[in-house]
Amino acid sequence: MVDGLLARTAHANSDTTDGPRGNAATVDTSFCHSCSRGSVNSTDRPERYLYRWQIDALTAWLECGRRGIVEAVTGSGKTDMALAAISDAVRRDHFVMVVVPTRVLIAQWHERLTRAFPDLTVGRLGDSRRDRPDSCDILVATRHSASSQRPVPPEGRGGLLVADECHGFGGGVLRKAMIGDYNERLGLTATLERGDNAIEKVILPYFGGVCFRYNFASAIDDGVCAQPRVAFVSVPLESAERTEYVTTEQQLVDARRVLRAVPEMPQNFSDFLAAVAHLADQDAGTSGRAAREYLDALGKRREIVANSTAKYRALTTLAPSIADAEGALVFTETVKAANHAINRLDSELSIEIITGETPRLARETILEDLRAGRLDAVAAPRVLDEGVDVPNANLGVVVSASRTRRQMIQRMGRILRRKPAGSGARFVILFAADTLEDPTTNEDRDGFIDEIEEISDKTRIFGVAQLDQVAGFLDWNGPSELTAPVQVTSSLVMGSESDRWDIINADVGEAHIAADLARDLGAAKMYGKLHYLQWPEQTWLHEWIQEQVPDTPREKPEDLGPYLELEKLPMPELAKPKAKPKRLSTGESPVMMVTLTDGFAVECTGCGATSAPVKFKWQAMDQTVECECTEW
Numbered sequence: 001m002v003d004g005l006l007a008r009t010a011h012a013n014s015d016t017t018d019g020p021r022g023n024a025a026t027v028d029t030s031f032c033h034s035c036s037r038g039s040v041n042s043t044d045r046p047e048r049y050l051y052r053w054q055i056d057a058l059t060a061w062l063e064c065g066r067r068g069i070v071e072a073v074t075g076s077g078k079t080d081m082a083l084a085a086i087s088d089a090v091r092r093d094h095f096v097m098v099v100v101p102t103r104v105l106i107a108q109w110h111e112r113l114t115r116a117f118p119d120l121t122v123g124r125l126g127d128s129r130r131d132r133p134d135s136c137d138i139l140v141a142t143r144h145s146a147s148s149q150r151p152v153p154p155e156g157r158g159g160l161l162v163a164d165e166c167h168g169f170g171g172g173v174l175r176k177a178m179i180g181d182y183n184e185r186l187g188l189t190a191t192l193e194r195g196d197n198a199i200e201k202v203i204l205p206y207f208g209g210v211c212f213r214y215n216f217a218s219a220i221d222d223g224v225c226a227q228p229r230v231a232f233v234s235v236p237l238e239s240a241e242r243t244e245y246v247t248t249e250q251q252l253v254d255a256r257r258v259l260r261a262v263p264e265m266p267q268n269f270s271d272f273l274a275a276v277a278h279l280a281d282q283d284a285g286t287s288g289r290a291a292r293e294y295l296d297a298l299g300k301r302r303e304i305v306a307n308s309t310a311k312y313r314a315l316t317t318l319a320p321s322i323a324d325a326e327g328a329l330v331f332t333e334t335v336k337a338a339n340h341a342i343n344r345l346d347s348e349l350s351i352e353i354i355t356g357e358t359p360r361l362a363r364e365t366i367l368e369d370l371r372a373g374r375l376d377a378v379a380a381p382r383v384l385d386e387g388v389d390v391p392n393a394n395l396g397v398v399v400s401a402s403r404t405r406r407q408m409i410q411r412m413g414r415i416l417r418r419k420p421a422g423s424g425a426r427f428v429i430l431f432a433a434d435t436l437e438d439p440t441t442n443e444d445r446d447g448f449i450d451e452i453e454e455i456s457d458k459t460r461i462f463g464v465a466q467l468d469q470v471a472g473f474l475d476w477n478g479p480s481e482l483t484a485p486v487q488v489t490s491s492l493v494m495g496s497e498s499d500r501w502d503i504i505n506a507d508v509g510e511a512h513i514a515a516d517l518a519r520d521l522g523a524a525k526m527y528g529k530l531h532y533l534q535w536p537e538q539t540w541l542h543e544w545i546q547e548q549v550p551d552t553p554r555e556k557p558e559d560l561g562p563y564l565e566l567e568k569l570p571m572p573e574l575a576k577p578k579a580k581p582k583r584l585s586t587g588e589s590p591v592m593m594v595t596l597t598d599g600f601a602v603e604c605t606g607c608g609a610t611s612a613p614v615k616f617k618w619q620a621m622d623q624t625v626e627c628e629c630t631e632w
Helices: 052-063 078-091 103-116 143-149 198-207 216-221 239-260 269-282 286-306 309-324 335-345 360-372 405-415 447-455 464-474 490-497 499-505 508-521 523-531 540-548
Strands: 016-018 024-026 067-072 095-100 122-126 138-142 159-164 184-189 210-214 228-235 328-332 351-353 377-381 395-398 425-432 458-462 591-596 599-604
Touching: 052 067, 052 078, 052 210, 052 523, 067 078, 067 198, 078 095, 078 103, 078 159, 078 184, 095 103, 095 143, 103 122, 103 138, 103 360, 122 143, 138 143, 184 198, 216 447, 228 309, 228 447, 228 464, 239 269, 239 286, 269 286, 309 328, 309 335, 309 395, 309 425, 309 464, 328 335, 328 405, 335 351, 335 377, 360 377, 395 405, 405 425, 405 447, 425 447, 425 464, 458 464, 490 499, 499 508, 508 523, 508 540, 523 540
Parallel strands: 067 184, 067 210, 095 138, 095 159, 122 138, 159 184, 228 425, 228 458, 328 377, 328 395, 351 377, 395 425
Antiparallel strands: 016 024, 591 599
16 A cells, blocks of 8 residues: 555534544545655645545546445555545544455554544454444454454444455455445455456445556556566576476366367457366366366466576576665565575575564564665565555566466555656566466466556566676666656645636635536536545535535446446356255345244245245255345
């Protein structure tokens, strides 16, 4: 998430909200990325702002009835955008729950929220804390704690649920964290991707749809993220590694031959992989068996190239560039590979490893040492891919590329955060020549290679004999002129967008001009600029636009949207679908046995639907309730 203090300023004429304990809390309605880290009530600090994409995303979310998912790349500022939405919700006396994937993120969000809202009580649920909604204004909970405890807004109050890394909410247990009592819902993710059907079946029905997307190309054009320079370093496989790779490749060829013959099988490699995963999970026949064999061989092939001996020899040559960087991250896929990297680099520079087993205090110490420059680099096997607040680094060394686009977007975002002048973002991507990693091949090419090439300042491929030239290529301080992101502020609105905004200084008698302005801009866009940005005071115009945008989300399907289209991949037909396990209910609620006048049945405890009556109890247990109730 983007660094930067989001502080609160109390204004004499701001709206006040009575908190759950009856204390009036004055809430400011805007945030920025560059506030000082001094007093939160300082009067001489810079005017706060949102990036243009953030106000556009909030406006799109508002147009969707305050329900939707914002899909924005790592490092672009999703947290700052969400805090503006939270501020507006609190101003409207809504209770807010932020649901996060890990205990580490509970601490990060709690710190950001307490800085942003020092007069509010921010509770925690999870990580040995059990705060309740009636004891706080904002609650930060892990997905597991929210699933088991299911905290709801205090009676009589609306609620906003903010789901960080919302793509992870699709599991059978974690989906219970998506609680229907929250009438406003904001999902945050860098990439809305999963390997199952939970996005269509669970996540989108709850949030409504994707209301805004923001990719690296747009973020770089806007100056929000840095443009990288990328060095691809080619290394050969050892003789034994090549033999094993060829054997595994033949297994892939045999399985691929069967799969390519399946009707409606996609030809594009990334789509092909999605279809293979679908067959492996759903098909019990020949196609499913070939799919599982293909995925097993693919995993083995990736492991061979990920642990290539020559890659770790090349790391030693790259050590001076890593040491000269302003913080470096070494990305691997496994702990074994990360340890190989440590063994190669430990004698050349100061480097530590972080794994899933690293204790929290040790992890925090390592990251702080990297931030302070006491460490040159940190090696990590995927554990830094998602959610962890990693210090800004300007060099990423990819020893083995991730299997998924989502993980690569997370990794790229660690390096592509906006850089100050004189600090260029750089990547070194090690690959085994003549393998699936090779960027010069078109067959089975990893999709992220295309993505990073498209956004790069410059790319170049180096062979083993050219390793001494990599350092010179990476000696790059970024562009000569940085693109300044558009900072949307109240003064920008007043000064450059339209003279009609001057009515904010008039009286209610100018409401007809306000109506014209709302018609021309759109009520949601006008609301966003009045309630998501900093204004010296709350005026009649703020109150007027509030009346034009109702708090209650639209419930009818035809009223929701406009959501963005999702690309739905055509999936091959299943030749022999796997048998589904027997379920007593088609819904989520448990069932119970009931006695009827003409026999027995099972009844849903949620909506009361019953199965067809049968004569004996044991027959009732073979029945299924056609249930329409859901968790939301």
